[in-house]
Amino acid sequence: MPNAGAARRCGRATHVDLLTVVLAAMLCWASYTLSIWHNSRGAAGSSVLGLVVGATVCGDADEELDFEARHAADDAGLSVSSGPANSRARRALSSSGPAPAAAGTTVSRYRAPFPWPASRGVVWAGNSARGAKAAAANKWARVDGDMLRFTDAGAVRAYAYVVLRLVAAPVRAAVDVGAMHGGSWAAELMSRGVVTVSVAAPWGASDGAALVELALERGVPAVLAAAGGAPSRRLPFPAGAFDMAHCGRCLVPWHLHGGRFLMEIDRVLRPGGYWVHSGAPANGTHERAAIEAAAASMCWRSVADQNGVTVWQKPVGHVGCDAGENSPRFCAGQNKKFKWDSDVEPCITPIQEGAAPPREASAAEALRRDSETWTRRVARYKAVATQLGQKGRLRNLLDMNARRGGFAAALADDPVWVMSVVPATGGGDTDTDTLPAIYDRGLIGAYHDWCEPLPTPALSYDLLHADSLFTMYRDRCDMEDILLEMDRILRPGRAVIIRDDIAILARIKNFFTDRMRWDCQIFDGEDGSDDREKILFAAKTCCNDEDRDQEQ
Incomplete structure (x- = not known):
């Protein structure tokens, strides 16, 4: 009997202990859940960097980008303060850019785009009012409530x-x-493994900026091309960048100005x-006769002409090229450094027969080290920022010094595209034009001088x-x-990554937090705290101050 009583006492004690453990676990779970809810509600106003997806940006953020604070700015002796943003300066630059935001759309009303690939077929109409108007007028998309749905997928695929x-x-x-079609052709080619850049017809239709x-x-790569009248500025691409150039009802007057615009196409074609x-x-x-004459003068060969689609091929070399009275005019000084912002020249660059020279071993080794x-x-x-690696969170990326x-x-396997910008002037690597090498890697990019607004909406x-x-532009602007x-070209709720000397980053951080009210943190690089x-x-x-005033 004593043994049985002891067993009963042990059984009661065991029952109480299990109940205590269960209650404690429930309390821990409730506390953890409350903590998550509290952090998610307060993220927008805290120092945590947030990326909003799918909702009106100034509404409640339903997703945040969480940063693991391993080396915060305060740890580096940098102060974080708050103050009035210089909204006047921000508005001034935004209005002076080459393509201001769509009429009637404020930053506060901008809605984060649909994730790729859904964005290929549907966008928020309010985010691009000009583009939505052009699409609906040409009947390759239809307005469905507050969305714009593209209806041209089958036709573009067949084309x-x-x-x-x-x-x-x-x-x-x-x-x-x-x-x-506002990127439909480029999106179709990208689905077939062809890296494609859409560019507003710099010498043609007035709705080119809306289509870009x-x-x-x-979520399709696109750039504006600054037009300077006739003749216009060159396209911001290196010579021999593309295997194919396409004009589908682009309304460019190819026959005018002695065929200069076709000569610019010749320059960017391989x-x-x-x-x-x-x-x-x-x-x-x-116009058709003038196009054919201009093409013949550059020794282009017509390879197909069916159902309204004409294909010409640029020669692989100009040795023996003789177009009679319309023989091509070759540019002098073909080896001089390319000036990216010059006007289209009425000449073509001579090319030599034969394969491209093999890449030097030193260049291949430098490329391997760069990749590592x-x-x-x-x-x-x-x-x-772990969510930067999550598929569908980001799509359009810009590398400002590529x-x-x-x-x-390094992001080639992610569902993103990167516009790699090579600064046209400055020091360091810009003394050598690296943009052709970027295209040789199967990537895309453009020239730009960051002392000027970027030609993009x-x-x-x-x-x-x-x-x-x-550091590069420290003494230039x-x-x-x-x-x-x-700030003008970045979408609300999205992020920037800046690598530089700590002293420069300290100034940038103060500007972001004090004047622009951005959330930011500074971290160590790969080489640790000594670097x-x-x-x-x-x-x-x-939102900026103007948007907040309008909402109130």
Whole structure:
């Protein structure tokens, strides 16, 4: 009996202990859940950097980008203070940019785009009012409530099949002059493994800027081209960048100005590349005859002409090229340094027969080291901001000082695209033009001088990356102008990553927090706390002062 009583007492004690453990576990779970709810509600106003997805940006954020604070700015002796934002300066730069935000759309009303690939078929109509108007007018999309749905997928797919069948050659990179259907053509080519950039017809239709804005909203690479009258500025691409150039009803007057615009297409095409023109010329048979004459003068060969689609091929060399009275005029000083912002020249660059020279072993080794470096750096970015690696969170990325394109190459397997910008002037790696090498890697990019506004619509990008950019421009133009331009082109709730010397990052951080009210933190780089180069992560808040005043 004593043994049985002892057993009963042990049984009662065991029952009480289990109940206590269960109650304690429930309390811990409730406390943990309350903590998560509290952090998620307070994230928008805290120092945590947030990325908003799918809702009106100034509404409640339903997703946040959490940063693991391993080396915060305060740890580096940097102060964080708050103060009135300089909204007047921000508005001034935004209004002076090449393409202000769509009429009637304020930053506070901007809605985060649909994730890729859904964004290929549907966008928020209010985010690109000009593009939505152009799309609805041309009947390749329809307005469905507050959304714009594209209805041209089948037609564009069939058209792409015809074009690629007529070209009948491998195409790795293409440029779409005129941004056909607001990026539909480029999106279709990208689904077939062709890296494609849409560019507003710099010498043609007036709605080109609206179509580029729409393409970017859909998550398709696109740029504006600054027009300087006739003749216009050159396209911001290196010579021999593309295997194919396309004009689908782009309304460019190719027959004017002695064929200079076709000569610019010749410049950006690789030897043996193709130019595709579809749709009846706006000026009828006279324009068609002038196009054929200009093409013949550059020794282009007509390879196909079916159902309104004409394909010409650039020669692989100009040896023996003789077009009679219309023989091509070759540019003098072909080896001089390319000036990116000059006007289109009435000449073509001579090319020689034969294969391209093999890459030197030293260049291949430098490229290998560059790839290793940026693999480590991007891994660090994703370790600090883990959701940067989540598929569908980001789409349009901009590398403001691309060097050899290592940042873009390290993200090649992610569902994003990176516009790799090579600063046209400055020191360091810009003494050598690296943009051709970026295209050789199967990437895309453009030239730009960051002392000027970037030729892109406002709110174009989800992430901006700047590696030593502010060191490069330290003695050339005001740092604040570049930061304000970054604010113009970055979407609300999205982020920037800046690598630079700690002293420069301290100034940038104070500007972001004091004057622009962005959330930002500074972290160690891959080489630890002893390295002066640090990484600044900053997230653009949803509204500026003007937007808040309008809401009140």
